[in-house]
Amino acid sequence: MSASAAPESHRDRRPLFPMIALASVVVLLVAGVSMAAFNERLYAMQKVREATVQADILAATVAAPLAFDDEQAAQDYVEALAANPEIAAVGVYDERGARVASYQRVGETLPSRAAPGRPVFQGGRLAVTMPVVQEGDGLALGLVHLRVVVEPVGRRLGRYAGVGLLILMASVVLAVLGVGQAQLGRANAELRKRALDLADSNRQLQEQMAERAKAEEALRQSQKMEAIGRLTGGVAHDFNNLLMVASSGLDLLDRTEDPEKRERLKTGIRQAMERGAGLTSQLLAFSRRSALKPQVVDLAARVEGLRMLLDRSLREDIAVDLNLPEGLWPVEIDVNEFELAVLNIAVNARDAMPNGGLITIAASNEHGEEGSPVPGDFVCLTIKDTGEGMTEEVAARVFEPFFTTKGVGRGTGLGLSQVYGFARSSHGHVEAESRPGQGTTVSIHLPRSHKPLSAVEPTPGPRRAAGRAKGRVLMVEDDDAVASMVSQMLAQLGYRASRASTADAALKVLEADQKFDLVFSDMVMPGDMDGRALAREIRRLYPHLPVLLTTGYSEAAAQAAGDGLRLLMKPYRIDALAAAVKAARNEAGTSAASA
Numbered sequence: 001m002s003a004s005a006a007p008e009s010h011r012d013r014r015p016l017f018p019m020i021a022l023a024s025v026v027v028l029l030v031a032g033v034s035m036a037a038f039n040e041r042l043y044a045m046q047k048v049r050e051a052t053v054q055a056d057i058l059a060a061t062v063a064a065p066l067a068f069d070d071e072q073a074a075q076d077y078v079e080a081l082a083a084n085p086e087i088a089a090v091g092v093y094d095e096r097g098a099r100v101a102s103y104q105r106v107g108e109t110l111p112s113r114a115a116p117g118r119p120v121f122q123g124g125r126l127a128v129t130m131p132v133v134q135e136g137d138g139l140a141l142g143l144v145h146l147r148v149v150v151e152p153v154g155r156r157l158g159r160y161a162g163v164g165l166l167i168l169m170a171s172v173v174l175a176v177l178g179v180g181q182a183q184l185g186r187a188n189a190e191l192r193k194r195a196l197d198l199a200d201s202n203r204q205l206q207e208q209m210a211e212r213a214k215a216e217e218a219l220r221q222s223q224k225m226e227a228i229g230r231l232t233g234g235v236a237h238d239f240n241n242l243l244m245v246a247s248s249g250l251d252l253l254d255r256t257e258d259p260e261k262r263e264r265l266k267t268g269i270r271q272a273m274e275r276g277a278g279l280t281s282q283l284l285a286f287s288r289r290s291a292l293k294p295q296v297v298d299l300a301a302r303v304e305g306l307r308m309l310l311d312r313s314l315r316e317d318i319a320v321d322l323n324l325p326e327g328l329w330p331v332e333i334d335v336n337e338f339e340l341a342v343l344n345i346a347v348n349a350r351d352a353m354p355n356g357g358l359i360t361i362a363a364s365n366e367h368g369e370e371g372s373p374v375p376g377d378f379v380c381l382t383i384k385d386t387g388e389g390m391t392e393e394v395a396a397r398v399f400e401p402f403f404t405t406k407g408v409g410r411g412t413g414l415g416l417s418q419v420y421g422f423a424r425s426s427h428g429h430v431e432a433e434s435r436p437g438q439g440t441t442v443s444i445h446l447p448r449s450h451k452p453l454s455a456v457e458p459t460p461g462p463r464r465a466a467g468r469a470k471g472r473v474l475m476v477e478d479d480d481a482v483a484s485m486v487s488q489m490l491a492q493l494g495y496r497a498s499r500a501s502t503a504d505a506a507l508k509v510l511e512a513d514q515k516f517d518l519v520f521s522d523m524v525m526p527g528d529m530d531g532r533a534l535a536r537e538i539r540r541l542y543p544h545l546p547v548l549l550t551t552g553y554s555e556a557a558a559q560a561a562g563d564g565l566r567l568l569m570k571p572y573r574i575d576a577l578a579a580a581v582k583a584a585r586n587e588a589g590t591s592a593a594s595a
Contacts, residue, residue, distance in 0.1 A: 039191070046195060047126050047150060048119045053202050054081075055130040055146040057209045062092050062101070063132050064217070066141040074101035088125055091145040092132075100142070114145045126150050135217075251574035255492050294426075295454040296332045299363055299379055299446070300324035306339055310346055310359075317356030320346075324363050331379050332449040333426050341419040345383045345442050348416065352387030352440065360384045366445065377448040378428065384441040390434040398432050419444070471517035473497045473581070476506045476534065478525045486520075489574045493581070503529035507537065514542065518585060523551035523567075535565050546588035548580055 058077065065073035074092045078101045081087045089104035097113040104110055119128045126148050132141045253262060303324055310320050342361075349359050361383050368376040390398065399420035416432075419442070423430035427447050434440035473495045477483040483499050490497040498516075500506035502525055510516070519538055523531035535547045552570035566587065568580040 035188075042195070043151070044121065046198070047148065048128070050198070050202055051119065051126050051128040051146055051148045052130070053206050054087075054148070055128045055144055057206060057213075058090065058092075058146065059130045059132045059144045060210070060213050062144065063134060063141055066092070066094060066100070066132055067134060071100045077101075078103045086148050087146070088149050089145075089147040093143040093145065095140055095142050097143070104147075108147065110145065110147075114143050116143060121150060124150050124152055247571040247573060251489060251492075293336075294332045294334050296330050296449050296451045297335060297338075298328070298453060299331055299381065300326075300328050302335065302338065303342065303361060303363070303381070306342055309339075309343065313343060313347060314350050314359070315356065318350055318353060319358050321358060321360045322362075323360065327365070328363055329365055329377065329379050329448040330451070330453055331426070331446040332451060333446060334422070337418070337422045337425070341422045341444065342381075342383065344416060344419055349383065349385035349387055349440065352385060352389070357386040357439075365448075378445040379448060381444045381446065382441055383444075384439060386439045389436045389438050389440055390432075391436055395432055395434050399430070416442075470494045471496075471585070472515060474506060474509060474516045474519045475499045476501075476503060476519065476521035476525070476531065478502065478522065482522075486577075489577055490520075492574065493578050495581070501525075502527045503531065503534035503537075506534060507541075510538070510542065510545075514545070516545065518581060519545060519547045520581070521547065521549055523549050532563065532565065536563070544588060546584040548584040 058081070061077045062074045065071070065077070078090045078092055081090050082103060087103075087105075089108040089110050090102065091099050091110040091114060092101040093099050093114045097115060099110065099112055099114070102110050114129055116131055117129050119126060128146045128148075130144050130146075132144060133139060134141055256262060303322060307320065307322070314320065346359060349357075361381070363379060363381045366378045366380050368378070399416050420430055423444050423446070428445045430442065430444045432440060432442050471494075473490055475483065475486060475490065475497045477486060477499065478501050483501075487497045487499065495517075498509065500509050503521070504527060506519065506521065510519075519534075521531040521534055525531060529537070531549050531551070535549060538545055538547050546566075548566050548568060550568045550570055550572070566580070566584050568576065572580075
């Protein structure tokens with residue numbers, strides 16, 4: 001019974017094999033389709049992740065060029081991606097959505113404008129659009145649009161069909177099924193390994209790009225801070241000289257009885273003094289430490305009021321022609337920054353005309369036209385010179401911060417950058433046109449204001465006169481305007497002043513004539529020897545000759561204090577000058593008596 005039952009049981013199990021095979025086929029087909037769908041989804045997610053990482057890296061890289069409107073730098077970063085064969089097209093767009101840099105392979109196109117959106121698969125390509133934001137404050141600077149090549153669907157389906165063929169063969173021959181399953185397992189493991197390797201490579205690339213971006217940003221920040229450190233002293237020295245001219249001029253004005261001279265100097269010197277004080281506020285605004293103060297003003301009246309200041313800032317061989325018609329619209333601007341912008345342009349024009357020339361300042365109303373890049377009504381102020389002009393390369397960089405073609409000590413590179421910042425902060429724009437040998441024209445477009453004109457601040461009253469003294473003073477000052485004013489102040493105090501423009505020249509004067517009661521020297525001067533070194537040399541050669549130093553530069557003042565030198569800070573009044581001269585002479589007399 002048991003012997004016959006075994007074959008029967010075996011025969012009963014035979015029909016189960018086709019069912020098991022069919023079930024295996026169904027299970028394997030379902031598993032194969034599911035695996036193909038999973039792999040397809042995994043592939044799509046991987047491609048999106050890769051493209052998003054690359055777009056994020058590009059966005060971080062072009063943030064600085066977009067912040068400074070450096071289209072060439074953005075184009076260089078974009079073209080660097082050409083080495084990647086999977087990149088089909090790249091576009092960089094500014095905050096308005098306009099394209100500023102691009103790269104595309106043959107047959108590829110980019111939209112002229114872009115807007116943020118989700119990654120899109122279309123026509124064998126994956127398109128990713130990412131925002132570009134400024135690190136720290138999250139300010140939106142623009143967009144990057146990245147299009148990468150996606151493996152064709154037919155090729156992927158062919159791969160999946162091969163896997164399905166193995167599954168069908170395995171369902172017919174169970175033995176082959178085991179082999180096929182093993183091969184499929186190894187293939188999936190290899191795919192996962194490749195995916196992990198690719199993800200690791202992308203992560204390493206992202207880390208390297210992030211480290212490089214941080215290093216470049218640190219270098220850029222270091223260079224910027226170094227440049228600001230070097231330039232701040234010179235800028236402070238310059239505007240303190242301007243304050244020196246204005247302050248001393250007011251003192252001299254109060255001491256003259258000539259009505260014609262008083263009327264000629266009063267307005268101009270007062271404006272120069274206000275301009276010098278306004279420079280401090282402008283520098284703080286430039287460093288974002290103080291707010292701008294917009295006022296609704298008559299542009300023609302403001303420019304007319306600058307004539308005296310322009311005449312004092314330019315040489316005698318340079319003429320200024322004003323063409324300011326009646327009926328100009330009011331504009332809302334920061335007056336100090338506007339005056340500084342006009343002065344910066346005029347000084348650049350002066351330096352471009354070493355043999356003299358003409359500066360023409362004109363203004364006109366501009367009605368906005370539909371379809372124009374900058375719609376609305378504007379007042380256009382143009383400043384044109386007859387100077388040497390600029391090449392296209394120089395003109396393209398003329399508004400960059402710290403960019404200058406002048407020699408060391410002659411230009412900070414902040415002049416036209418301040419003009420650009422003033423125009424932008426006033427919701428306007430500025431442009432420069434120039435050709436070598438044909439001069440330069442700078443046009444500032446300021447939006448029309450419909451508000452009433454702001455009230456004009458009253459002019460301060462006269463100053464009190466200082467007392468008089470007697471003696472001879474050797475004045476060491478390289479700035480002609482400061483030297484002229486200080487000479488007149490010393491004359492008002494009863495001193496006869498002789499001037500030397502450098503420390504070396506002063507030593508030569510003393511070598512020929514030692515009958516001076518005081519040496520009054522600026523600290524910051526051109527040449528190998530500054531005022532501090534001059535004072536030490538005079539102490540060594542002429543120990544009984546008093547020395548009084550002056551400066552508007554805080555670091556130089558600290559150095560003088562460290563050496564125990566008597567110092568008068570710029571700007572100073574004539575009373576302060578009289579007291580400082582008297583104290584220096586008394587101190588020297590006391591030292592000589594005790595010796």
